[in-house]
Amino acid sequence: MARVDLVRSGAQRVALAATGIVAALYLLIAVAVVLIVTHNLTSNVDSTLSSWLGSMAKQRGGPTRGNPGGPPGMQRFDAPVLWWTFHPDGNYADSSAEAANITLPVPYNRIKDPQTITVSGVDLRVMGGLTSDDWTVVGQSMNSVYQARGNLIQAELLIGPALLLVVFMGALTIGRRVAAPIEQARRRQMDFTANASHELRTPLAVIQAQTSLALSQPRDGEWYQRAFTRVNQESQRMRRLVDDLLWLARFESMPHSDRSEPVDVGVMAQQAVDRFAAVAEARHQRLTVRISGDSHVIAASPEWLDHLVGVLLDNACKYTPERGAIDVRVAAEGNRIKLVVDDSGPGIPAEQRGEIFERFRRATDQPGGAGLGLAIADAVVRATNGRWEVGSSAAGGASMAVTWPRLLARPAGTRAATPETPPALGTF
Numbered sequence: 001m002a003r004v005d006l007v008r009s010g011a012q013r014v015a016l017a018a019t020g021i022v023a024a025l026y027l028l029i030a031v032a033v034v035l036i037v038t039h040n041l042t043s044n045v046d047s048t049l050s051s052w053l054g055s056m057a058k059q060r061g062g063p064t065r066g067n068p069g070g071p072p073g074m075q076r077f078d079a080p081v082l083w084w085t086f087h088p089d090g091n092y093a094d095s096s097a098e099a100a101n102i103t104l105p106v107p108y109n110r111i112k113d114p115q116t117i118t119v120s121g122v123d124l125r126v127m128g129g130l131t132s133d134d135w136t137v138v139g140q141s142m143n144s145v146y147q148a149r150g151n152l153i154q155a156e157l158l159i160g161p162a163l164l165l166v167v168f169m170g171a172l173t174i175g176r177r178v179a180a181p182i183e184q185a186r187r188r189q190m191d192f193t194a195n196a197s198h199e200l201r202t203p204l205a206v207i208q209a210q211t212s213l214a215l216s217q218p219r220d221g222e223w224y225q226r227a228f229t230r231v232n233q234e235s236q237r238m239r240r241l242v243d244d245l246l247w248l249a250r251f252e253s254m255p256h257s258d259r260s261e262p263v264d265v266g267v268m269a270q271q272a273v274d275r276f277a278a279v280a281e282a283r284h285q286r287l288t289v290r291i292s293g294d295s296h297v298i299a300a301s302p303e304w305l306d307h308l309v310g311v312l313l314d315n316a317c318k319y320t321p322e323r324g325a326i327d328v329r330v331a332a333e334g335n336r337i338k339l340v341v342d343d344s345g346p347g348i349p350a351e352q353r354g355e356i357f358e359r360f361r362r363a364t365d366q367p368g369g370a371g372l373g374l375a376i377a378d379a380v381v382r383a384t385n386g387r388w389e390v391g392s393s394a395a396g397g398a399s400m401a402v403t404w405p406r407l408l409a410r411p412a413g414t415r416a417a418t419p420e421t422p423p424a425l426g427t428f
Contacts, residue, residue: 011175018171019164026163030156037152041145042125046114049127052081052138057131082124082139084108085131093134104137111137200241203234244372247307251379260384262407263305265337266296266330272309273328279317286325287317293332298404300384308380311373312341312400319345325395332406340401342393353390 082099086092086108095102102119104111104126111117111128117139118124123146126139210227213219219227273289280287298305316326324344331338348356357378381388381402389401 008176010179011172014175015168015172019168022167023160023164026160030153030160033156034149034152038145038149041148042142045125045140045142045145046127049081049114049125049138049140052083053127053129053131053136056083056136056138057129059131080140084137086135086137088133088135099139108135108137116142200238203238206234207231241372244376248372248376248379251304251376251383260299260301262297263300263302264296265298265305265339265404266291266293268302268305268309269328269330269339272306272313275310276313276317280326283317283320284322285317285320286323287328288326289328289330291330293330295406296330296332296337297407298337298384299407300380300404304380304384308377308402309339309341311377312339315373315400316341316343316345316398319343320397321345324397327393333403335406336403337406338401338403340399342395342399343397344393344395345397347392347396348390348398356390357388 080098082096082102084092084095084099084104090109105117105119108128111126114125114127116123116125123142124139125142125145126137128135128137130136210231214224214227270289270291273287277287313326313328320326320343326344327340327342329338329340329342331340357374378388380386384404386402386404389399389403391399391401393399
């Protein structure tokens with residue numbers, strides 16, 4: 001549970017950090033959008049005021065009360081512009097109907113460039129200039145600009161939390177998915193270290209116990225013989241475990257694509273059978289190899305493939321009883337090459353076949369292995385684009401088969417081996 005919580009807490013921290021960054025960026029963008037929109041709307045108002053002022057300047061006599069003036073075709077409801085006209089002597093001349101009761105808070109001749117003034121609590125955008133001999137000031141309320149800005153801010157306040165919620169949930173989901181394989185790899189590494197320590201601790205405890213007893217008091221020669229035999233067995237067990245660990249570590253650290261080359265599965269199988277002939281003979285087991293077809297070349301490392309076949313034969317010899325049979329077959333099946341190792345041992349229960357490739361997992365309770373052999377074999381099969389087929393043999397034992405893509409097939413137009421041509425067969 002602690003490991004799961006570690007993944008969740010890590011994902012939550014990442015999600016919060018991502019949400020905080022997005023929130024800061026969203027705030028900056030939102031403020032910038034509000035400023036840009038406000039500036040553009042204000043510029044539109046200034047453009048309207050400038051158009052009105054220019055149109056009024058063309059009317060030599062200036063506008064009259066009730067005549068809004070302004071650009072031709074512009075309706076009053078399109079641009080509710082207020083205007084005031086002053087004579088050259090500074091006396092008030094005329095104004096629009098809406099501006100008749102409005103007194104400018106600043107001297108009229110100081111209003112030239114667009115500026116915002118406040119009249120009776122209402123902000124007006126005003127602009128001034130000469131219209132014939134008079135000085136005219138035009139103005140428009142900023143309420144429409146403020147209303148548009150308020151609507152924009154309200155929309156941003158509604159969109160912001162929803163956006164941040166989506167970002168947080170998305171970052172949390174992605175963080176958990178990203179962290180899960182890392183946590184799984186860490187868990188496997190911890191389990192691997194714990195299992196390896198356990199496997200090494202057992203033979204070390206036996207060796208330490210035997211040496212302590214040997215040093216505690218004098219013993220007879222037969223006792224020492226038994227003690228050293230046991231120490232030798234445990235030392236060999238440790239040596240096999242360390243060799244497997246080193247081979248697996250070296251295998252996982254090297255680039256797989258650089259080690260592939262054309263290799264004949266039939267040749268490798270024959271060589272492995274030759275090596276295990278003495279082992280099978282010592283246990284009174286019948287070991288045969290059958291190679292059928294005309295080409296058994298795949299892309300793989302010879303060292304890896306040799307190790308894979310060695311693991312399969314070692315397991316078959318180890319779990320096959322005396323007088324039992326082990327059958328090795330290599331065949332070409334269409335565009336794939338198949339290697340099969342059948343034995344007459346106890347077999348592998350169907351419910352355990354999906355677990356036999358896990359590290360330190362044994363299919364039986366028989367002593368003699370650390371459970372790394374099939375894990376190494378599975379790593380080789382996956383690295384060489386192979387596929388497992390685990391089942392039962394005709395004799396009731398285990399059937400371990402691997403298929404690979406065929407690298408060199410028989411050229412078109414050539415004849416296959418005739419039925420009279422016997423397959424390669426060896427019996428030990």
